[in-house]
Amino acid sequence: MSRYTEDLALATRLAEAADAITTARFGALDLRVDRKPDRTPVTDADTAVEDAIRELLATERPDDAVAGEERGGDTRATGRTWVLDPIDGTKNFLRGVPVWATLIALVEDGEPVVGLVSAPLLRRRWQAATGAGAWVRDERGERRITVSSVSALEDAYLSTTHLGSWSEHHSREAYLALTDACWESRAFGDFWQHCLVAEGALDIAAEAIVNPWDVAAAQVLVTEAGGRFSDLSGATRYDNGSALSTNGLLHDAALTILQR
Structure with missing residues (x-):
């Protein structure tokens, strides 16, 4: 318990x-x-x-x-x-x-x-x-619930919240490169995409800008489901202004592209 x-x-x-x-x-x-x-x-x-x-x-x-x-x-x-x-x-x-x-x-x-x-x-x-x-x-x-077992980006299902936020706070080109590397991309947005990663329905959820209250619950949900959560620098923090949830298997590969 x-x-x-x-x-x-x-x-x-x-x-x-x-x-x-x-x-x-x-x-x-x-x-x-x-x-x-x-x-x-x-x-x-x-x-x-x-x-x-x-x-x-x-x-x-x-x-x-x-x-x-x-x-x-x-x-x-x-x-x-x-x-x-x-x-x-x-x-x-x-x-x-x-x-x-x-x-x-x-x-x-x-x-x-x-x-x-x-x-x-x-x-x-x-x-x-x-x-x-x-x-x-x-x-x-x-x-x-548990995360997916997808191990290759070309088979991965990706989501973000608002594409415009990548231009304002990170690199739109980096995010578009990640979408090109993945099988499918959507914009389920906000809380839902992180919950879907925890369920194994999505493989990656990335956000260029978040507030702490947006993703504190998501961090423990995703990690307890067997996944990995970090900011876009790779730090395991919910309060550094960005977020990346994955099934764990794809985390480093996604970070590599997003940090270009």
């Missing part, structure tokens, strides 16, 4: 509270949308979810720190920190696209140890904890 079993159970309760809010506000005619300084959108559902989770954590884990996309906090604090993205895929959420999720991670001394991704409109919830494996719950029940 993982030492984080109780924390994972709490993360499930937090996700249930979040799902109740997000599903009620999805498609609401009175949804309020603002624009943050970085030009990304935020809705009243985003802030309501983070506030609800923070309130529960204040009761259940009063000694733990909290860092979230909407209310702030230090994601690099020592000790235990809950890292939250109340709605990952806000652009989808406000446009009526049902691909969005609440991301909940517990980080201990800089290392993600619990990760939960809840996508209620997809009817899927992924979760993992250090030493407990990676799991998905859907209409078929709950089952353990």
Whole structure:
């Protein structure tokens, strides 16, 4: 049994509270949308979810720190920190696209140890904890998941979020070279692509720019599924501004191309 079993159970309760809010506000005619300084959108559902989770954590884990996309906090604090993205895929959420999720991670001394991704409109919830494996719950029940066994880039299935971000923050040419080296490429985007890597449906997910709350849960999910997670320099960090999830077998090959 993982030492984080109780924390994972709490993360499930937090996700249930979040799902109740997000599903009620999805498609609401009175949804309020603002624009943050970085030009990304935020809705009243985003802030309501983070506030609800923070309130529960204040009761259940009063000694733990909290860092979230909407209310702030230090994601690099020592000790235990809950890292939250109340709605990952806000652009989808406000446009009526049902691909969005609440991301909940517990980080201990800089290392993600619990990760939960809840996508209620997809009817899927992924979760993992250090030493407990990676799991998905859907209409078929709950089952353990593992990454794929694809070992050659020419057979690999690749995804990213937004091609434009590669021009702004990395090298579009490097990413296009990776797509040329792979069998197929898509843009499933955001949380979903990393979950699909953990499930073995995708082999590589690469992002030129991410925030810590975007991928803290993904790091523990992918690694517990038997894969590998790093930033684009190869460092095993969720908070260095970029992300690469793979089945492990393809990680070094993908890094080699992306670092050209």
